[in-house]
Amino acid sequence: MDKDNHILPKDFPELKNDTFLRAARGEEVEHVPVWCMRQAGRYLPEFREFRAGKDFFETCRSPEDCCELTLQPLRRFPFDAAIIFSDILVVPQALGMDVQMVAGKGPTFPEPLKEPDDLQRLRSKVDVASELGYVFRAITLTRHKLEGKVPLIGFSGAPWTLMSYMIEGGGSTTHSKAKRWLYRHPEASHALLKRLTDVIVEYLLGQVKAGAQALQVFESHAGCLGPVEFKMFALPYLRDIARRVKDRLKESGLDNVPMIVFAKDGHYALEDLSQSHYEVVGLDWTTDPRAARQRTGGKVSLQGNMDPCALYATKESISEIVKTMVEAFGTRGYIANLGHGLYPDMDPESVGAFVEAVHTHSRRLLNHK
Numbered sequence: 001m002d003k004d005n006h007i008l009p010k011d012f013p014e015l016k017n018d019t020f021l022r023a024a025r026g027e028e029v030e031h032v033p034v035w036c037m038r039q040a041g042r043y044l045p046e047f048r049e050f051r052a053g054k055d056f057f058e059t060c061r062s063p064e065d066c067c068e069l070t071l072q073p074l075r076r077f078p079f080d081a082a083i084i085f086s087d088i089l090v091v092p093q094a095l096g097m098d099v100q101m102v103a104g105k106g107p108t109f110p111e112p113l114k115e116p117d118d119l120q121r122l123r124s125k126v127d128v129a130s131e132l133g134y135v136f137r138a139i140t141l142t143r144h145k146l147e148g149k150v151p152l153i154g155f156s157g158a159p160w161t162l163m164s165y166m167i168e169g170g171g172s173t174t175h176s177k178a179k180r181w182l183y184r185h186p187e188a189s190h191a192l193l194k195r196l197t198d199v200i201v202e203y204l205l206g207q208v209k210a211g212a213q214a215l216q217v218f219e220s221h222a223g224c225l226g227p228v229e230f231k232m233f234a235l236p237y238l239r240d241i242a243r244r245v246k247d248r249l250k251e252s253g254l255d256n257v258p259m260i261v262f263a264k265d266g267h268y269a270l271e272d273l274s275q276s277h278y279e280v281v282g283l284d285w286t287t288d289p290r291a292a293r294q295r296t297g298g299k300v301s302l303q304g305n306m307d308p309c310a311l312y313a314t315k316e317s318i319s320e321i322v323k324t325m326v327e328a329f330g331t332r333g334y335i336a337n338l339g340h341g342l343y344p345d346m347d348p349e350s351v352g353a354f355v356e357a358v359h360t361h362s363r364r365l366l367n368h369k
């Protein structure tokens, strides 16, 4: 292929393994597909070596670096999907906020939003194609370099999770500064959530146009809300995102792509999430798989949900835990994953054991049907 074609979102190599996409749509599969949140991450020595000495967000802005980091885990393990290397905090950056990745501390906003007046500091009109075009270019390049091995997942943070980062200025256990806005400044909160939603819709759409074959929306901070606040400040925006992305894809004559919603610790919202226009609901490890199936009534596929810490167990135990998990979820409409991302101190061999166990146990179950 002409080298320049690597940067155009067309003539992509034919997809050889569509198991993940079929499972997302609830179709028949030969094995349960598996991938891991944070599969491109610091648990891999080659990742640490490649990232060494480079600024995190500089890396995010380099399509070549993002492509390399996305492909690294696939060279080691037979994952059934790739997720583009990037971060949810590129969206607050596109809105004009400064975000830095501080070693040992995590993401940091030197000037977080404090009061509703601070909303004026945000860009009123965001040109998503120019602010986040580097993510689109990373996706296009990676789609070519994947050679059709597995589908490529694009992603975004959800409005509430991004809002809480923008107000907290970094990680938080209580999220009390951001929650203060919900109770004290509900109108300003809705205004901010709406602005984030508008940008996220354009962002996700741009990712599909660039070559993303599925989309995951991370509501990582669902757990600090209760059911009433979630229904008010998170769910409507999650729904709006899925509906608008799907409508816009249709209008543009593009094929629908499966969308996954992952609301960490949002078990109380499972019924609502299964009726929110997402094909897949991701679960953390606090939800029982059989209960989740019952509560979602077969309306969606499920993704998850092994406790990441189970990877500290022996290979034999990992295999047993995976067997129990796959039996509980069933092999149809199921994508195996962890209940959250991999941690930097995890052993790559355990990740390999996890992937192998999902494939082995699910094949056995499917062959005995």
Ligand SMILES: Cc1c2[nH]c(c1CCC(=O)O)Cc1[nH]c(c(CCC(=O)O)c1C)Cc1[nH]c(c(CCC(=O)O)c1C)Cc1[nH]c(c(C)c1CCC(=O)O)C2
Pocket: 036, 037, 038, 039, 040, 041, 042, 051, 056, 083, 084, 085, 086, 087, 088, 089, 101, 103, 104, 105, 106, 107, 155, 218, 220, 264, 341
């Ligand atoms: C909350 C959140 C963030 N980022 C993300 C979320 C949602 C998922 C979740 O709930 O964990 C999403 C994310 N971040 C990253 C990806 C890449 C794709 C993948 O999953 O492999 C994805 C999907 C890369 C990353 N993003 C980050 C890393 C590690 C830092 C590095 O590479 O230097 C990676 C691989 C940094 C990051 N970025 C963020 C945090 C909390 C951290 C960790 C900070 C730390 O532990 O020091 C914000």
